[in-house]
Amino acid sequence: MSTILTSIAPAWKVLLVGLLLGAGLPALFAVGMRLQSVGLSADGSPNESVNPGIGARVGAIACFAIVLLVVAAAIVVLAGSKAFLARFGLS
């Protein structure tokens, strides 16, 4: 019984990290898209009455950049035998 409980324990970590990255990153991507389409009306044509502003544009780019960075980090972890991480002083 205890073996089973021990094997379940890491599942919480997977769930938490998974929620953070697996649901959080798409949400961030969505925020980026939302910001990108500030000033567009429902049919996709520019809406003259709303000014998108530089803030929205910068925000959108920041969102996409964070998503890309985290994905790049994930690939490092993926390739991450300890030796590989150690090369960059990460372990």
Add this chain to the structure above:
Amino acid sequence: MTETIILVLVVVTALAFDFTNGFHDTGNAMATSIATGALKPKVAVALSAVLNLVGAFLSIEVAKTVAKVVKIQYTKDVKDSAGTVIHHSGEPLPLFNTAGGHHLLITIVFAGLVGGIIWNLLTWLLGLPSSSSHALFGGLIGAAIAGLGFSSGVDWTLVLSSIVVPAFLSPIIALLIASVGTYLVYRITQKVPDRRREKGFRWGQIGSASLVSLAHGTGDAQKTMGVIFLALVAHGTLTGTDGIPIWVKLACALAIAFGTYLGGWRVIRTLGKGLVEISSPQGMAAESASAAVILTSSHLGLALSTTHVATGSILGTGVGRKGATVRWNVAGRMAAGWLVTLPVAAVVGAVCWFIADLLRGPADGLLGVGVVFAMLVAVSTAIWVRSRRAPVHAGNVNAEWDDKQLAPPVETANLRSRTKSSV
């Protein structure tokens, strides 16, 4: 001479398993991108193949232990009192050093592989996504029971904690994450024009699906590398301390990539069209959830099945989107398939071991192994011929789920009626 022939047969069988592993699992990464049209079917499988190839080389440390649940190898380095390593991880257990021991080991591995391949092909014929790792473990467990005994061949506690429990948990975890992701994504992009949203998320979808393919390559190609390594050690070509030869890595990487490129269209269809009618925001949520779960768990040393995770994620996107229909009956059939994967592969593995052992002949054992190999070829050909009756390919993989000419042949009739009655 005969030993070499047996070795070659085992290596070929291992690569064949790797190949079925590839085409059986293409859908885990690419089904959603194909279903939403983010990628053309052929482009999707080609991309996935390349990434599997890259993934297979990406992981530097290849595990030499094939499956810890069967007691055939040392699973970690054993040290004597002075701290010197006397048995290396991956080295066959001492009982195989007796007369005939190497042959016993190689037949167990061989019979296990055959069990895994046959189950992979059968589920492919039925369009049923099922775990290739479970098929391999099942085959090996069956062969180990037959060859070594029920409790002396298999570590049952480990079967429970490292295979059975994760198999129940992983789809649920993936489902939760993907449903939260889907809900958030739709909530946030409510005001984004539809066409723009669909187009934008296609990029996200391609990116996240690529990550899943890469993760698949790092995990699954390794398993076959371990199997071939073990066969080489059992044959005496290598010892447990040697590294895995480059030709083994190359062959395994190519086999899984080629399998992926052929595309298991039947499985892709079920995953992409059968469970949930998917749009690109859902696709991105599904693949992100899958990638996150697979990467996190493999980092923690948990071996989860990509198939279970991917299926859970796709279901989750149906749960998380308002008004989406989830075909729970199709999901139920898959779950039933998962339950029997391990036992059925085990039975096939055990039967193959008995046949190989019974026909061992005077001493060399070539006859038995040869007969089982011939059976494998015959069964595979039969399954392939059967699949031709209702082929699924790049051109019709996205056809409506209820289409009469399509979908797995045996299942079409009752699946259709069940789908209709549930809608």
